[in-house]
Amino acid sequence: MGESTHYFISEKGDLLPRWQEAFPGAGGFRLGEAAFAGKPPSLIWLHLSPARTAADSLAEVRAKLGDAPCIVLSDTPGDEEGLACFAAGARGYCNTHAVPEALRQVADVVLQGGLWIGESLMQRLLQATSRIPPKAPAQTWGATLTEREREVAQAVACGESNKGVARQLGITERTVKAHVGAILEKLEVPDRLRLSLIVNGHRSS
Amino acid sequence: MGESTHYFISEKGDLLPRWQEAFPGAGGFRLGEAAFAGKPPSLIWLHLSPARTAADSLAEVRAKLGDAPCIVLSDTPGDEEGLACFAAGARGYCNTHAVPEALRQVADVVLQGGLWIGESLMQRLLQATSRIPPKAPAQTWGATLTEREREVAQAVACGESNKGVARQLGITERTVKAHVGAILEKLEVPDRLRLSLIVNGHRSS
DNA sequence: CGTCTTCTTGTACCAAGGTACAGTATCGTC
DNA sequence: GACGATACTGTACCTTGGTACAAGAAGACG
Numbered sequence: 001m002g003e004s005t006h007y008f009i010s011e012k013g014d015l016l017p018r019w020q021e022a023f024p025g026a027g028g029f030r031l032g033e034a035a036f037a038g039k040p041p042s043l044i045w046l047h048l049s050p051a052r053t054a055a056d057s058l059a060e061v062r063a064k065l066g067d068a069p070c071i072v073l074s075d076t077p078g079d080e081e082g083l084a085c086f087a088a089g090a091r092g093y094c095n096t097h098a099v100p101e102a103l104r105q106v107a108d109v110v111l112q113g114g115l116w117i118g119e120s121l122m123q124r125l126l127q128a129t130s131r132i133p134p135k136a137p138a139q140t141w142g143a144t145l146t147e148r149e150r151e152v153a154q155a156v157a158c159g160e161s162n163k164g165v166a167r168q169l170g171i172t173e174r175t176v177k178a179h180v181g182a183i184l185e186k187l188e189v190p191d192r193l194r195l196s197l198i199v200n201g202h203r204s205s
Numbered sequence: 206m207g208e209s210t211h212y213f214i215s216e217k218g219d220l221l222p223r224w225q226e227a228f229p230g231a232g233g234f235r236l237g238e239a240a241f242a243g244k245p246p247s248l249i250w251l252h253l254s255p256a257r258t259a260a261d262s263l264a265e266v267r268a269k270l271g272d273a274p275c276i277v278l279s280d281t282p283g284d285e286e287g288l289a290c291f292a293a294g295a296r297g298y299c300n301t302h303a304v305p306e307a308l309r310q311v312a313d314v315v316l317q318g319g320l321w322i323g324e325s326l327m328q329r330l331l332q333a334t335s336r337i338p339p340k341a342p343a344q345t346w347g348a349t350l351t352e353r354e355r356e357v358a359q360a361v362a363c364g365e366s367n368k369g370v371a372r373q374l375g376i377t378e379r380t381v382k383a384h385v386g387a388i389l390e391k392l393e394v395p396d397r398l399r400l401s402l403i404v405n406g407h408r409s410s
Numbered sequence: 411c412g413t414c415t416t417c418t419t420g421t422a423c424c425a426a427g428g429t430a431c432a433g434t435a436t437c438g439t440c
Numbered sequence: 441g442a443c444g445a446t447a448c449t450g451t452a453c454c455t456t457g458g459t460a461c462a463a464g465a466a467g468a469c470g
Contacts, residue, residue, distance in 0.1 A: 075352075077373075078359055087331045095356070095374055102375040109319030112310050115327070116319050118373055120363035125330035126292045146446065159399040162427070173426095175448050181428065191427075191456090193398055194364040200407055351416065367457070378456095380418050386458065396426090396457075 004111060005039050007068075009061055010047035019045070022100035023107070031057060033064075043107055044070040047096060054081055058088035069110050073098075082121045092116030141198045144186050152179040156192045157199035209316060210244050212273075214266055215252035224250070227305035228312070236262060238269075248312055249275040252301060259286055263293040274315050278303075287326045297321030318372070346403045349391050357384040361397045362404035 006026035008019050013030035020026065027041070031049065046061055048054055054072065061070060071092035072085040082093045091110045094102070106116045142150045155165040162180065166173045180192060189195050211231035213224050218235035225231065232246075236254065251266055253259055259277065266275060276297035277290040287298045296315045299307070311321045347355045360370040367385065371378045385397065394400050 076359075077356065079363060083331070086327070098375040105317050106319075109314050109317050112314050112319075114311075114314030114317075114319035114321050119369060120360070120365060122291070122320065123364075126288065148447065156398075159396075159402055161396075171447085172449060174450070177428065178448075181430095184428080191364075191366070193361075193401055196398055196401060197364050197405070200402070200405065202405055353417065376417085377419060379420070382458065383418075389458080 004042040004107070006043050006045060006107070007041035007065065008045045008047065009057075011049040011051070016096070018097070018100050019103070022103040031060060041065060041068045043111060044068050045073055046070055046090075047073045048075070048081070048085075054084040054090075055088040058085065058090060062089065071106060071110055071116065077118070079118075079121050079124050082118060083124070086115075086117065086121075086125075093118065093121070141187060145183060149179050149183050149186075152176060153183050153195060153199055156180060156183075157196040159196070209247040209312070211248050211250060211312070212246035212270065213250045213252065214262075216254040216256070221301070223302070223305050224308070227308040236265060246270060246273045248316060249273050250278055251275055251295075252278045253280070253286070253290075259289040259295075260293040263290065263295060267294065276311060276315055276321065282323070284323075284326050287323060288330075291320075291322065291326075298323065298326070346392060350388060354384050354388050354391075357381060358388050358400060358404055361385060361388075362401040364401070 004023075006023040008015055008026055008028045009031050010028070011031060013028050013033070015026065015028040019028075026045075031046075031052070044061055044065055046057055048057060058070060058072070069091040070089065071094065072090045073094065073096040074081055074085075075096045077093065077095055085093050092106050092115065094106055094116060098106070109116050142153065145153060151169065152165055155168055160168065162173050162176045165176045169176070180195075183195060184191065187195060187198060189198065209228075211228040213220055213231055213233045214236050215233070216236060218233050218238070220231065220233040224233075231250075236251075236257070249266055249270055251262055253262060263275060263277070274296040275294065276299065277295045278299065278301040279286055279290075280301050282298065282300050290298045297311050297320065299311055299321060303311070314321050347358065350358060356374065357370055360373055365373065367378045367381045370381045374381070385400075388400060389396065392400060392403060394403065
């Protein structure tokens with residue numbers, strides 16, 4: 001790690017204290033600089049600015065600094081922005097204010113050829129390969145479920161607790177748990193929160 | 206790296222020489238074994254068998270060995286198989302006959318929380334994301350929250366557990382719980398499921 | 411300088427979620 | 441009649457979610 005050269009590219013070019021702590025000796029540069037002095041970087045950290053799109057920023061960095069892997073730092077991480085970053089060639093995407101230890105970990109992964117990508121974004125990418133439109137009808141998520149399971153799934157997706165679903169459907173909480181368990185297994189999701197995302201059309205199964 | 210325990214799961218349970226060279230002391234097990242003896246693995250290598258689907262194999266490994274990250278080894282790597290592996294929770298996907306140095310590199314990346322994914326597969330995933338559903342602007346649900354709370358709220362709304370949010374933001378699970386509690390109180394919702402509905406635009410707060 | 415807000419973290423506890431094992435009843439199919 | 445699928449339910453247990461009490465650090469503000 002001591003041999004790597006880190007460039008932090010941001011709007012103002014100054015280094016946050018935690019960046020310096022993570023990588024003593026790292027360079028801080030403004031995105032708008034015409035050229036970057038010194039030894040070529042082995043790793044580029046791009047601190048996103050609200051004033052530019054991720055794709056524009058990455059393209060500019062690419063044009064000026066070449067092919068060193070780039071990790072994007074975002075003040076307000078989100079899946080859309082993450083998608084844009086990876087589409088534009090980033091190798092990592094994380095929070096601007098991550099602790100130094102986390103930054104070093106991300107650096108290690110990316111320097112060794114891996115990706116640093118959030119779990120929810122990865123799931124999003126995987127599910128997008130099915131090309132299912134945002135508002136998933138029950139025919140998709142509900143295709144493998146029984147009628148009762150679909151009822152329970154919809155109630156859960158509206159935010160009901162197991163007790164609430166039991167009251168609503170006139171069955172015991174234990175029966176609701178049985179249905180919920182079967183639904184989670186059939187749809188291969190870990191919990192009711194993810195189930196809700198699928199039923200409400202934020203994910204496809 | 207010396208402290209990590211590697212399990213190689215394959216049809217016959219024997220270790221290829223290059224696997225042993227990469228990780229002396231690694232255990233070799235048959236996928237069909239009822240149970241795995243010894244110290245829990247820190248990393249699982251699953252050698253795919255033509256006789257089983259990737260999803261079935263990964264599910265079985267998951268059920269028997271728990272949540273250690275899993276890297277899939279394939280004799281005939283391809284994007285379709287790779288997709289299935291990552292969809293089933295794998296953290297890496299590479300060639301069965303990769304050289305020991307490459308295997309150690311993949312192990313490093315995955316043990317540090319990264320992904321090992323092929324370039325063409327990553328491009329495939331990115332190309333599939335053509336349409337992205339609109340999200341409720343943070344100005345509505347996020348107006349009364351602090352910046353950190355909005356970050357936590359968004360992560361939760363994407364389906365993350367408290368542990369997952371903690372990993373993502375580089376803070377402890379206890380801190381995430383503190384933020385989640387504050388968010389639930391400010392938005393006057395009973396739990397993270399309802400929070401998710403608000404953030405994703407299914408409810409007004 | 412004192413106060414307040416925000417962020418962070420600890421231990422502890424209780425409720426809810428989810429899983430496991432086990433079982434009965436009904437209905438449709440062979 | 442046997443069998444499988446579905447719906448329903450029990451006890452038990454473990455994990456996660458959420459709350460309570462407590463506390464320190466840093467930055468902004470009067």
